[in-house]
Amino acid sequence: MSLVHLADVHKEYRLGATSVHAVRGVSLEIREGELVSIVGPSGCGKTTILNMIGCIDRPTRGTVRFDGQDVGHLSDSQAAQMRLRSIGFVFQSFNLVPVLSVRENIALPMVLAGASKRERRETTDHLMDAVGLTEFAAHKPGELSGGQRQRVAIARALVNSPRLVIADEPTANLDSETGGDVLDVMRRLNRDEGVTFIFSTHDEKILRYAGRIVKLRDGVVEGVDGEQPECT
Numbered sequence: 623m624s625l626v627h628l629a630d631v632h633k634e635y636r637l638g639a640t641s642v643h644a645v646r647g648v649s650l651e652i653r654e655g656e657l658v659s660i661v662g663p664s665g666c667g668k669t670t671i672l673n674m675i676g677c678i679d680r681p682t683r684g685t686v687r688f689d690g691q692d693v694g695h696l697s698d699s700q701a702a703q704m705r706l707r708s709i710g711f712v713f714q715s716f717n718l719v720p721v722l723s724v725r726e727n728i729a730l731p732m733v734l735a736g737a738s739k740r741e742r743r744e745t746t747d748h749l750m751d752a753v754g755l756t757e758f759a760a761h762k763p764g765e766l767s768g769g770q771r772q773r774v775a776i777a778r779a780l781v782n783s784p785r786l787v788i789a790d791e792p793t794a795n796l797d798s799e800t801g802g803d804v805l806d807v808m809r810r811l812n813r814d815e816g817v818t819f820i821f822s823t824h825d826e827k828i829l830r831y832a833g834r835i836v837k838l839r840d841g842v843v844e845g846v847d848g849e850q851p852e853c854t
């Protein structure tokens with residue numbers, strides 16, 4: 623079964639008398655274990671699509687299914703539970719808490735989910751190792767480079783063992799080499815731990831990191847590169 627399924631999804635933003643038709647009939651399927659990239663220029667609708675998949679926003683028309691469930695009609699609290707339990711987010715601007723250490727930042731969603739102290743320690747140990755930040759456990763975000771901060775954000779996105787990690791332009795604030803390193807971390811976690819990733823970018827140079835590439839332009843899918851894996 624597909625993990626994410628979009629069927630003829632539209633999103634219209636109303637701004638007073640005018641409206642912006644940001645997404646215009648997108649259909650898309652993502653299977654568990656995939657690493658998919660949504661690529662296109664600024665304003666083409668990448669964030670809008672990721673927000674609908676991530677239960678942050680709802681489609682105006684069409685259906686968005688997550689794990690078989692129509693998430694376009696969840697209540698606000700159901701959507702919040704879905705985000706906390708099933709989806710990890712990585713943002714362009716990292717969004718770390720400056721006064722917390724690397725370990726505490728990574729553990730934060732586990733605190734919200736009510737995990738025990740021992741579970742938190744085991745999971746953060748494992749994830750800091752997986753993203754190469756063990757020696758920075760006690761550092762604050764301000765003491766880290768951009769690439770290291772984004773690796774903290776990736777680890778934080780994974781702590782509650784989400785079904786899907788959504789990364790919206792995770793490399794936009796990084797130089798291309800550091801951005802490549804961050805995508806390498808995602809690719810390794812995808813390959814070794816089976817984490818399903820969907821990330822967006824406007825940078826065509828980093829396309830080689832994705833298993834499948836969805837090209838978006840003006841709110842429609844212009845083309846898809848790469849095979850969708852067979853259903854197993």
Ligand SMILES: Nc1ncnc2c1ncn2[C@@H]1O[C@H](COP(=O)(O)OP(=O)(O)O)[C@@H](O)[C@H]1O
Binds near residue numbers: 643644663
């Ligand atoms: N909250 C909003 N209200 C009104 N228009 C919006 C809003 N969010 C995005 N848009 C518009 O929708 C279009 C797609 O935006 P977005 O999904 O952010 O694109 P991208 O992430 O690819 O840069 C753009 O024209 C943008 O201006």
Ligand SMILES: [Mg+2]
Binds near residue numbers: 668670790791
């Ligand atoms: Mg965007």
